[in-house]
Amino acid sequence: MPDSHFPLAAVVGADDLKLALCLAAIDPAIGGVLIEGPRGMAKSTLARGLADLLPSGQFVTLPLGASEERIVGSLDLDAALGEGRAEFSPGLLAKADGGVLYVDEVNLLPDHLVDLLLDAAASGINHVERDGVSHRHPSRFVLIGTMNSEEGELRPQLLDRFGFNVALDARPQPAQRTEIVLRRLNFDADPQRFLSSWSEEQGALRARCQEARAQLRDIPLDEAALEQISQRCFAAEVDGLRADLVWLRAARAHAAWRGSVRIEAEDIDAVADFVLRHRQQQATPPLPPQQQPQQPQAKEDTSAGQNDQGAGDWGQLPAQVQPVGARREPPRWSKKP
Incomplete structure (x- = not known):
């Protein structure tokens, strides 16, 4: 029996993200959904729940260490060496056709692999030209990427190629937290019973996506x-x-x-x-007062007879009248105690 996914209809809160996922399922050409949030926010649970709303129900996870060959496909070595013919060996993009391709921590993938995923997600076609193989196959899937911005950012060029970007609330209210944990515990204790109790809501959600x-x-x-x-x-x-x-x-x-x-x-x-x-362009936030550059102050004019000791250049002594011919005494410095 295939693994049971936590139903999307049973997810507490995250209404914006659930809507974004459903819209991406209605039209995969939107280009995928990038979910931002810290660990432990059920991002993978939401992505798995989306697979149940799609025709194939397929859910494929792309591991961080996956090579380009494993993603796009490559030459079938058994056919090439044993039979002397070039045959295509499908990769993860072929397996994900009609379902969900889930990439956890997509910001940690090499940029050229992210480019490959986004190209296939937008076009619905995987075109492979390598190892003597020229092959095209349908690859129409919903791309779900997750990232924690504290662990690194995506380049703006790659961010722009994701259709949607949604941020999860990192601090749900206490009542929501309690309900989230209770539903998860009930699902883990008896998945079939939990799925049965939510079958009506999940069925209505699936039917609504199909009609759309x-x-x-x-x-x-x-x-x-x-x-x-x-x-x-x-x-x-x-x-x-x-x-x-x-x-x-x-x-x-x-x-x-x-x-x-x-x-x-x-x-x-x-x-x-x-x-x-x-x-959207982000405005640069103003610097705090202690970090703002100091503006040079205009030098005060002391030539008009101002004898205030604090005016003009600091350290400048006020002018004193000296009698003609008198010997100027050296300054008296106070002795150190």
Whole structure:
């Protein structure tokens, strides 16, 4: 019997993330979801729960030490050496087709591997040209990446290629914490009983995603919605045009999620933070007063007869009248005690 996944419908809180995951499942061309948050925030539980909403139910985890060959596929050595023919050996991208590809701590992967994953997630095709093999195969999956920013950041170019970015609340309220732990304990004690108790809610969630996927292509990507989105991207000082395209696709997926036949303003608003969070220009915070550069102060003019000892250049002694011909006594220094 396959491993049981904790149902997404039973996850406490994290409503924004659950919505983002469902929209990515409705339209995988959105380009995946990057989840930020510290350890122990059930990021993998949410990703596994999403797999149950997809047609294949497939959930593939990409290990941190995976090579490029293991990810994209390579030459089948048994066929090449034993039979003298070039045959493609599928990798993780082929296995994830129709399901979820989960990458924990994606910020720790080499950049070129992250590029490969994002290319396949956006295009739905894996094209391999290596080791004498030329092969293309469908690779339409929902890419879920997680990261803890304390352990390193992704380059802005890679951040931009993730469709959505969602941050988890690191400190849920005490009542939520209690309910999260209780549900997890009940699931671990008897998974089948727990799944049975949530089957109705999970079934309704799965049916809603399936209906939205079927309706998606009937919803036009209209120019009026795109004009609003483009103006908001410009106001947010977003670089490039990827945000405009992702936002439009996401708004259409949200309209399908609502059961609407067109994109409305509420659909555009609902996905704005998912799209802009990792793309919007961040203003540089002001320095604290003790770190702010000191402005040079203008030198005071002492030539107008000002005899205040604190005025003018510090250390300058006030002028004193000396009698003509008198011998100037050397200064008397106080003796040290």
